[in-house]
Amino acid sequence: MTTAATDLRQTSSSSNVRGITIDRALFVAGAWALALVWLLPLLYAVWTAIHPSAYETRFDLFAPLTLENFVEAWNAAPFARYFLNTIILVTMILAAQLVLCTLAGFAFARLEFPGKNILFSLVLLQLMVMPDILIVRNYAAMRTLGLVDTILAIGLPYFASGFAIFLLRQTFKTLPKELDEAARVEGCNLLGLLWRVYIPLAKPTMLAFGLVSVSHHWNNFIWPLIITSSAETRPLTVGLSIFATTDSGTEWSIINAATLITSGPLLIGFLLFQRQFVQSFMRAGIK
Template sequence: MSRTLETLAAWLLGLLWIAPLAYALWAAVHPSMYATRFDLLAPLTFDNFTAAWAAAPFGRYFLNTFLLVTSVLAAQLVLCTLAGFAFARAKFPGSGLLFGLVLLQLMILPDVLLVENYRTMRALGLVDTILAIGLPYMASAFGIFLLRQTFKQVPKELDDAARVEGCGTFRILMRVYVPLARPTYLAYGLTSVSFHWNNFLWPLVITNTVETRPLTVGLSVFASTDQGIDWSIISAATLMTSAPLLLGFLLFQRQFVQSFMRAGIR
């Protein structure tokens, strides 16, 4: 009975998740008049994708988003690896207090710091740049916490063995800890890319021109037309925006789930 209830709950959650996607797919491949009503005889069309691509500079939006997620992830991996290793293995005064501040940051929503982050970016002269979108996120408290917990599970005997072979601290980190934490890196990388690919509010506030806007902000042009919202075109645009993430998850879903399981926090 317990297994049956779990299966039914999983199916229910799956249907709730896929319902908006199914509607977007239906509206995107049918004329506008069928966007809000179901008809098995409705004609199929792919003109909505062509119209959506022509209505906004999606090529530029894709490039901006790609530069954003890759630069932020690269910075996060470097900074979180060094910080996580320091909290896991280094002994220095105030380490417990500093790690407590990192955990405290996890409790603060990014939207709370919206105004202060904007003032900081303006003082640095970075308003309306891709760097300004990603800079507040390049030191991730979640990434530091996740890698710290992963590094603490590595036996210290491996450190001693590596030092006997003549390895220094940095070489031990790169040759021992980083390879053993690959599942954690994959899980965190997918999470980070997904978050910054879908982030909307902060990029909307900090960018003003097409040259710096990511995909999520670019989609807003479809909701500000004088003729009203064309659900077929906006559904096509949404599918184009979401397609890379959906395809990536479908291709790597097993590795994604297994990475979180192997990176179990103790």
């Protein structure tokens, strides 16, 4: 009887191991399939950008390499201005969001005031509204303020983020209230408490949100396209789309070179700091 039970357990264990092995193989195969789906367009863009236009549609292991496509793309449009506009834009938006949303998140997490729950419900409601729905009203507001075709007009509607307020509120609520009492004993006022206690402990959350914000506004297209009309205010995404429709951008090799110029900083930044990115998201609880 003992031998039979032992054999049964061994058979069951072997079946479980085989089942786990098959499941793992399926997951790995699925991950590779998704990676290839994502990588193939990128590899094609890199291939056409670093080879002459004659190799746009054919593969040759010994095809000559060239950087002329990047030079032509850079000279065909004011990409230096587009880069400057984009850097100013994402920096301005992120700075405003961190200041305003940190103050709002702290107020919702630690302060008591009339209408607190109603106001926070409105913040959550904002998360359910697609930004594109508000394009007409935002444009009317920017025109009234005289800000059309300015970098400020691109960023102003995004200075407050419901997602950031919610995220920081949840982070602040997880911190023990004993920290408040200890800081007040040391003579901290509310701003001192926020600056010296809460913000240092919320840095992973703020970093994770900062990555999301920079990536989103670096790639944002519809609103900047509508609100800008000159090269002096266009960000990279709008400049790239206009460049691709001009006579100088008809060759795929040059278009892909311009695309890599536009998306390169984000890709390089992720590859260099991917470990810090993942750790920030894990600590912040963003999924």
